Amino acid sequence: MDPAALVERALGGDRRSIARLISLVEDGGPELGEVMKALYPHTGDAYSIGITGAPGAGKSSLTDRLVARARRDGKKVGVLAIDPSSPFSGGALLGDRVRMQGHATDEGVFIRSMATRGHLGGLALAAPEAVRVLDAAGNDLVMIETVGVGQAEVEITDACDTTLVVLNPGWGDAVQAAKAGLMEIADIYVINKADRPGTKDTLRELKNLIQMSDAPWKPEIVQTIAIKSEGIDDLWTAIEKHRAYQEEKGSLESRRRRRIAREIREIVAERFRERVENESARLLEDLTARVAERSIDPYQAADRLIASLDSS
Ligand SMILES: Nc1nc2c(ncn2[C@@H]2O[C@H](COP(=O)(O)OP(=O)(O)O)[C@@H](O)[C@H]2O)c(=O)[nH]1
Numbered sequence: 001m002d003p004a005a006l007v008e009r010a011l012g013g014d015r016r017s018i019a020r021l022i023s024l025v026e027d028g029g030p031e032l033g034e035v036m037k038a039l040y041p042h043t044g045d046a047y048s049i050g051i052t053g054a055p056g057a058g059k060s061s062l063t064d065r066l067v068a069r070a071r072r073d074g075k076k077v078g079v080l081a082i083d084p085s086s087p088f089s090g091g092a093l094l095g096d097r098v099r100m101q102g103h104a105t106d107e108g109v110f111i112r113s114m115a116t117r118g119h120l121g122g123l124a125l126a127a128p129e130a131v132r133v134l135d136a137a138g139n140d141l142v143m144i145e146t147v148g149v150g151q152a153e154v155e156i157t158d159a160c161d162t163t164l165v166v167l168n169p170g171w172g173d174a175v176q177a178a179k180a181g182l183m184e185i186a187d188i189y190v191i192n193k194a195d196r197p198g199t200k201d202t203l204r205e206l207k208n209l210i211q212m213s214d215a216p217w218k219p220e221i222v223q224t225i226a227i228k229s230e231g232i233d234d235l236w237t238a239i240e241k242h243r244a245y246q247e248e249k250g251s252l253e254s255r256r257r258r259r260i261a262r263e264i265r266e267i268v269a270e271r272f273r274e275r276v277e278n279e280s281a282r283l284l285e286d287l288t289a290r291v292a293e294r295s296i297d298p299y300q301a302a303d304r305l306i307a308s309l310d311s312s
């Protein structure tokens with residue numbers, strides 16, 4: 001089906017078309033430009049929530065509970081579960097599907113696991129595109145679950161309106177999260193599995209970390225027991241509070257703009273990389289040889305390569 005027709009159907013909420021569009025985003029095929037052009041004017045209404053943390057922290061369980069909470073307010077919700085460790089979205093995500101099965105028959109919920117099969121820009125570009133598909137399809141809320149281990153995942157979560165960092169009780173978890181770069185991106189900390197010992201220590205650790213930061217928004221800390229649905233209302237309230245804070249300060253708009261700027265830069269970098277690979281393979285080889293024999297330096301080589309792209 002041609003991309004415009006597919007978009008038209010997705011806008012009407014057709015689930016198969018939405019799924020196909022997300023597949024298209026994953027593949028990063030040539031139709032992507034056309035799809036985005038048709039889709040983009042219909043985006044901007046959804047609020048996005050990123051949820052990250054170590055494997056097993058309870059992200060999927062929390063997402064499931066938050067979806068239920070959002071449904072109580074009648075909100076339509078889209079969920080993207082991104083697991084880069086399973087490039088063919090195989091076994092690793094089965095657990096997520098099981099955990100979120102309760103919503104399987106709910107027309108107001110769309111859950112999709114996602115991997116980047118062929119997208120050149122990788123997850124960093126594919127994820128925002130997939131969010132736009134869900135946004136344009138009329139979801140009020142889009143939740144994105146990523147494993148907080150790599151730079152790409154951290155970036156994806158950071159590219160949401162509200163970012164939740166999920167930790168578990170136990171000495172050192174907050175330190176681990178800090179090392180993974182999760183502290184800079186957290187708007188709200190969730191200490192999930194608060195039924196386990198060590199919750200107080202983690203709480204104290206986090207409070208210390210937050211006090212050291214001079215950012216204007218002081219991240220809230222919420223304790224939850226996802227499997228018992230405890231603390232979910234508190235978490236929901238914290239999310240609403242962060243949203244209201246940003247809307248009031250105008251920082252939601254500036255946050256979204258920073259995100260757009262970053263995305264444009266990434267697209268440009270990707271296009272450049274692509275062009276160098278497609279158009280300049282021989283020149284690159286030639287320049288490499290000349291740098292190796294020291295007749296020019298790598299910077300001169302790079303300038304020449306860029307100049308050759310400009311003129312082609
Ligand atoms: N004890 C306890 N277990 C939990 C809690 N939340 C989730 N779990 C369990 O932790 C495991 C991992 O949960 P999951 O949501 O898949 O974590 P994810 O990998 O971060 O998505 C599952 O077996 C859950 O049942 C909780 O609050 N308390």
Ligand SMILES: [Mg+2]
Binds near residue numbers: 060061145
């Ligand atoms: Mg999960």
